[in-house]
Amino acid sequence: MAMASEETAKLGNTTAGPSPTIRLLxxxxxxxxxxxxxxxxxxxxxxxxxxxxxxxxxxxxxxxPYAGAVDCFRQIVRGEGVRGLYRGLVPxxxxxxxxxxxxxxxxxxxxxALATRIGTTPDKLPTSYGALAGAAAxxxxxxxxxxMEIVKIRMQVAATSPRANVTAMDIVxxxxxxxxxxxxxxTLLRDVPFSxxxxxxxxxxxxxxxAYAGGDAAAKPSTLCVxxxxxxxxxxxxxxxxxxxxxxxxxxxxxxxxxxxxGIADCASRILQTEGPLAFFKGVVPRCLTxxxxxxxxxxxxxxxQKTLGW
Numbered sequence: 001m002a003m004a005s006e007e008t009a010k011l012g013n014t015t016a017g018p019s020p021t022i023r024l025l026x027x028x029x030x031x032x033x034x035x036x037x038x039x040x041x042x043x044x045x046x047x048x049x050x051x052x053x054x055x056x057x058x059x060x061x062x063x064x065p066y067a068g069a070v071d072c073f074r075q076i077v078r079g080e081g082v083r084g085l086y087r088g089l090v091p092x093x094x095x096x097x098x099x100x101x102x103x104x105x106x107x108x109x110x111x112x113a114l115a116t117r118i119g120t121t122p123d124k125l126p127t128s129y130g131a132l133a134g135a136a137a138x139x140x141x142x143x144x145x146x147x148m149e150i151v152k153i154r155m156q157v158a159a160t161s162p163r164a165n166v167t168a169m170d171i172v173x174x175x176x177x178x179x180x181x182x183x184x185x186x187t188l189l190r191d192v193p194f195s196x197x198x199x200x201x202x203x204x205x206x207x208x209x210x211a212y213a214g215g216d217a218a219a220k221p222s223t224l225c226v227x228x229x230x231x232x233x234x235x236x237x238x239x240x241x242x243x244x245x246x247x248x249x250x251x252x253x254x255x256x257x258x259x260x261x262x263g264i265a266d267c268a269s270r271i272l273q274t275e276g277p278l279a280f281f282k283g284v285v286p287r288c289l290t291x292x293x294x295x296x297x298x299x300x301x302x303x304x305x306q307k308t309l310g311w
Contacts, residue, residue: 026309027105034301035100036093038294043092044085045290048072050156052283053249056257069286088155091168095148099141104302107137107199123207123220130200138195139188146187147172147180150252157253183251186264190244197237198230198295205229226303231296238291243280245287246271 018026039046051072055064066072076084110133111122118129125133151171158166172180206229210221221229247267261267271279 024105024109027108027306028101030302030305030309031101031104031298032097033305034104034298035096037301038100038296038298039093039096040089041297042290042294043089044073045286046152047076047085047087047156049283049286049290050153050249051076052286053246054153054157054253054255055282056255069283087158088152088168091155092148092152095144095151099144099148100298102144103137103141103195104298106140107133107195108306110136111199111203123203125203127200127204130203131196134195134197134199135192137199138192141195142184142187142191145191146182146184149187149248150175150180150182153249153252157255183248186244186248186251186267189264190241190248193244194237194241197240198233201233201236202226202230202295202299205232220307223300223303223307227296227300230299231292234292234295235288238288239284242284242287243268246280246282 048069052066052069055066057064066075073085080087108122111125111130114129114133115122115125118126151168154171155166155168175182206221206225209225209228210219211217213222213225215222215225247264250267250271251261251264257270261270268280
């Protein structure tokens, strides 16, 4: 009887300890701390990624402003100083706190619920179910992601436009509530597939690294395995959804072409016609270098906090 009770407590990790409400609040708090830590570390790379994705030749057939990621980094530092690499960080942190809290907590809760449903533990959840939990996380996070992204992008590209001194509040006041959700469909097109790929691969890689290192099969993967697995999964997922990220960046940027993009299909079609298929992978290297450590650090911090709480 005692063994049955112990096994029930393990499945889904939901029946022992604090109430589900307290667990959820703790997971949201852990996700927020993890997100702020990761974003603060990698923000300069995100700045380079955004500038590369948004750049267009000054004249048809001309050369783009930046020759690559390193050149973009140098030009930002030369023209705007080191502070230019952190332009838009504060509103980004304000947005990433609920965004990462929702993303990590929803994925964790969904994994627990699915694990309970099929009679296993969250750590042993099949990859297909992990992708389903990730999809739920990506869907839910957009309520916080879209406003954060559109403000961040407009601040990051502002230095290349006449409105160099624009603030986050200026952008929010100008756009209004409906405006900060511009490009939501494109954000979903990026975030849902990303979360499906990332969370399912992250769990699989962490488990395999744990087994390769000779860890106990019944134990959770070590924090280093979580960091490594998350980083590798971040590279794969980020690279795979870069075309959607390019389209999202173009739709949400204040520097629209004439006539402006009318939506996802129109934006994709015009990029393909005027810049070729490789344009959909602009900024793929800095994006992977940004997202991989961001989610590696975030998942590591989240895992450390969960283990500290003993949940």
